[in-house]
Amino acid sequence: MTNLFENYGRLPFSLTKGTGVHLFDDEGKSYLDFTSGIGVMNLGYSFEKGKEAVKAQLDQLAHFSNLYQNPLQEEVAEKLSQNHHYKAFFCNSGTEANEAALKLTRLIKAGQKILAFEDGFHGRTFGAMSATMQEKIQAGFAPLVPDFVASPYNDVAALEQVVKVEKIGAIIFEIVQGEGGVLPITADFVAALKKCQKKGILLIIDEVQTGIGRTGELFSFEHFGLEPDIFTVAKALANGLPVGAMLAKNQYAHYFSAGKHGSTFGGNPLAMASANEVLKAMTPEFLAEVADKGQFFFATLTEKLSAKSTVKNIRALGLMMGIQLADEAKVPEILASLRENGMLALSAGHDVIRLLPPLVMSKEEMQKGAELLESLL
The missing domain is CATH 3.90.1150.10 (Aspartate Aminotransferase, domain 1)
Known part of the structure; x- marks a missing residue:
């Protein structure tokens, strides 16, 4: 039982x-x-430095809301910001980070569709699930969030065709499709995505599994010279504590004005204490x-x-x-x-x-x- x-x-x-x-x-x-x-x-x-930081923070203050300044969030955001080119929103998981990315995209590219790839995985909440083009994940939950379009991964011709016929405002993808079978992106596909970005289509890179050193760079997009408009991270960021983050280029930060999005536990001091030490270790x-x-x-x-x-x-x-x-x-x-x-x-x-x-x-x-x-x- x-x-x-x-x-x-x-x-x-x-x-x-x-x-x-x-x-x-x-x-x-x-x-x-x-x-x-x-x-x-x-x-x-x-990972003793992370444990020590969390214990010290627990002795001081385990939680306070995002109604107040949070210096630890600032420290972690600075380390994630790619030389101050991005601003961070903190949440509690990968799917929440992707939800934040999708909500921000809807504000930036109002009335346009979001392209996602077959066998990708972005989470199980409704927006992230709608971008997860796997029948086993979506089955039974219709109607899904509208205006998501599917295309095969690593298929340049299919990508060019869908961008031609659909009003695509953003593309969400993984550098390595993890749940989809550990399938890395190809150089040709990267080049095609860069062309889309030059046309004004936002690139949203899901680094939930590939980020925080997993591929030998802090973020896997660094292997390919990509500069995402938005990227997300979670899983390894706090080495065991629940945390997620959505990073967007500075010019998009004003779309998330006060009240547009939020999270009670997002950027919790305990998670931030651990994340800060994790990022220090990524030398x-x-x-x-x-x-x-x-x-x-x-x-x-x-x-x-x-x-x-x-x-x-x-x-x-x-x-x-x-x-x-x-x-x-x-x-x-x-x-x-x-x-x-x-x-x-x-x-x-x-x-x-x-x-x-x-x-x-x-x-x-x-x-x-x-x-x-x-x-x-």
Whole structure:
């Protein structure tokens, strides 16, 4: 008997402790974690500076409303602002950050449509869900928010056609489609999106899973020379505390005048204390190390798995990995076998094993994970 909704399909054990890159269940079993809590614990389970900052803030003041000045919000916003080119709105999650982005877009591009891509994922609230072009996410919730248009991801011809026939005011997309199967953006598609931006179409980049160092840059759009009009971030920003942020170029800030949007808990002092320390940790040296680990892990997975008949493809950007299997029915079987052998991983799309190790995981631990996958596949 449970008093919880059963919408998560939970596994039959609970996790009680985390240390470094390991988790422990209620029977004391240890797991090498390649999930990071679905991309949240980028700095692992022993990020002491973050813990200390949260404890100190808790002793001072756990919450006050956004009716007052918040110096911690200012500090975090400055670190996110891309050399002061963006202003920040804080909320509590990725879907809320995307809702804020969509609401702001409606004010900037009144009467125009928003383009989103098939197999993308932007959240489960109504606006974000309406931009999530996956039937399994949208089923049963019609009518959705109107004026969203779908197009295939990485399809330049389709993008050019939809922009030609529809009145598109903005395009929302991920640099790597995470839930859609760990599918990175192509160079040709980036070039096509830049052309759209030059025509006055806003680019909204969802960095909820790819941001905060996951790909070896603070934000994944930095790999491609993109300068989004709006971008969103959440998951790893506070390394375990609920937080989200929507960043928009300075020239759009006036559209969110007083009362236009808000959040009671957005920018909560505890979340901001942790986020501030997380961003301090994202030094150029640390990010270069993440990029190096990403190259190492991808090369190791490719060496050990690419020749296997069970493996169709291996995709990656930084420490965001996807192993596409030839038989999608094998995904839950492999994930269960990994758990039995002390390793946690995720699924994505229909046929992909997704690996999101904490950025602080060592190459030796990544090697161990790759060897276990090799034995099971």
